[in-house]
Amino acid sequence: MVATEVASRLKQYQRPARILLIEAGPDVSGNSDILHFSSLNFIGGKFDWGYKSAPQKSYDGRQIDIPSGRALGGGSVINGCGWFRGSRADYDSWGEVVGDQRWSYDGQLPYFKKTEKWYNSLNPESHGIDGKLQIESPISVGRIYPLANTIEQAWEEFGVHKLPGNDFNAGANIGFGELNENRAQGARQIAPFAYSLDGVTVLTDTMVASILVDKNNKATGVRLADGTEIHSDQVIASAGAYRTPQLLMLSGIGPKEVLEKHGIEVKVDIPGVGQNLNDHIMVYLNWKLKNPSKGYALGSSNAIFAEPRFATGTPLSYIASTEVPRPDLEAAIAKDEGKVDPNHYLLRREWAMMENIVMYLAIPPVGTDGTHISTAQMGLKPTSRGAVTIVSKNPADNPVIDPNYFATEVDKSVWRHSLRKIASFMTGNTVLGRDIVECETPFPGFAPLSVDASDEYLDSRVKAHGMSTFHGCGTCAMGTVVDTDLRVKGVQNLRVVDASVLPISIGAHIQAAVYALAEQSATIISQDKAA
Ligand SMILES: Cc1cc2nc3c(=O)[nH]c(=O)nc-3n(C[C@H](O)[C@H](O)[C@H](O)COP(=O)(O)OP(=O)(O)OC[C@H]3O[C@@H](n4cnc5c(N)ncnc54)[C@H](O)[C@@H]3O)c2cc1C
Secondary structure, eight states, X not given: OHHHHHHHHHHHHSXXXXXXXEOSSOOOTTOXXXXXXXXXXXXXXXXXXXXXXXXXGGGTTBOOEEOOBOSTTGGGGTSOOBOOOOBHHHHHHHHHHHTOGGGSHHHHHHHHHHHEEOSOSSOTTTOOSSSSEEOBOTGGGTOOOTTHHHHHHHHHHTXXXXXXXXXXXXXXXXXXXXXXXXXXXXXXXXXXXHSOOTTOEEEOSOOEEEEEEOTTSBEEEEEETTSOEEEOSOEEEOSHHHHHHHHHHHTTEEOHHHHHHTTOOOSEEOTTTTOSBBOOEEEEEEEEESOGGGOOSTTSSOGGGGSGGGGSSOSEEEEEEEOOOHHHHXXXXXXXXXXXXXXXXXXXXXXXXXXXXXXXXXXXXXXSSSSEEEEEEEESSOOOOBEEEOSSSOTTSOOEEEOOTTOSHHHHHHHHHHHHHHHHXXXXXXXXXXXXXXXXXXXXXXXXXXXXXXXXXXXXXXXXXXXXXXXXXXXXXXXXXXXXXXXXXTOBTEEEOSGGGOOSOOSSOSHHHHHHXXXXXXXXXXXXXTO
């Protein structure tokens, strides 16, 4: 994703520059199938690297599917198009961690705005209107789902309030707001549609095997998988959070002991390469409707779902993010760290800790037959950290991806609290519980979720159903592996720009952060006199 955006911007900012973009996957710009909601089915398809995680210790060894885009435009070809910025607190923490205010919320706001062609003029201080990515909401394109007002009422009854302007993307995210998507009238905008590659030379179906690093630790180009060497003044690695650390390691940049183990000459020993992997856990739950004949869910006989606009975009209206009680957080931090440091970053600011979405369709194994709706919950600020490493020096071998999900007490405590909350929201004293939802339909072998479920039961649900939200990041973290100008420490003429540089867990689906990162990075690189 980033590679397209950065190449496009650099060509725009430095017209005479010769830029080569190398992508392992195909160019799918001519493939109209990828544009619509059902195109999420490309997960597991030919534009997905289709990784499996290492066996997860806290999931009793279960391995998790880790999809990752493999095409020009990367993840933008298979992602869900959800557009979520996260909160001011996320970026202020980022700026603090790296000691550079360009990466704080105010530092990044101009670049967020630069990415966006926002769909209304309500909040001009927070949104751009002439950016490359069309952002819309279901309501703005007339996708008013039958349950939309009910969900809104239910959140208000539950004490979760609408954000000003119904805007989930203006720096505050505790509350609820409209879903936003980077779609144009429901159609996916892949990165090379939004960011023109005119004037950029593009090599698709071409795998980079390693970065050429000379004896002065200067990057001088790349070696392709077929052995061809291509020389250049600057190299930017944007192979994503799983393959960028692999590429660095295969080039002799990474933890010394890993490189030596695989017989790779050590150019620069950077222990942080591959570390700090973080992803958001997602848990889906199905909820049986009291009266399916009302036509609330996809698959029902409600004629509205046959209208063309309902065949595009994700079938939901609102996103709600909720906190957890501070004493719970302190107790969990004490268990993880042996003490509670009042300066702990989770205690210094107010955080939305769980994203909650009600979707108007069932999730497998329940069929889309109109009898169920579902919820998706995503832990926003996990403290579990994993790693990416290599199994060999062969670039064709997949990296080993170990997100180490659900490893900390903080993460467990957040999930326990939030699963009880969703049970209460869906089946308790809200309009949903009173009039719409019968009960949870659990996966085989489990009892329906209830507000008084035990910690052990709730943990078992996450262990059994927790999946990736496809947000792997942090494996070449800014401050550790790259400096705040995106330069790999100890190597000249080499930068990393992609999700791997995010130094902290962003409390949101990460593409908005990654697109803004790429905008700012392109500006930094184009202003670098040495570049
Ligand atoms: C299924 C799925 C759904 C998602 N849904 C959402 C969502 O709704 N909202 C949201 O905010 N985020 C979502 N994301 C996350 C978002 O798409 C990613 O965070 C984003 O794509 C990361 O961008 P990137 O440039 O870092 O890496 P990528 O987009 O993964 O790009 C890396 C590119 O490098 C190529 N590459 C890798 N190795 C090599 C090599 N050795 N040689 C040449 N090329 C190579 C890859 O093929 C790929 O095209 C989703 C991701 C997935 C996978």
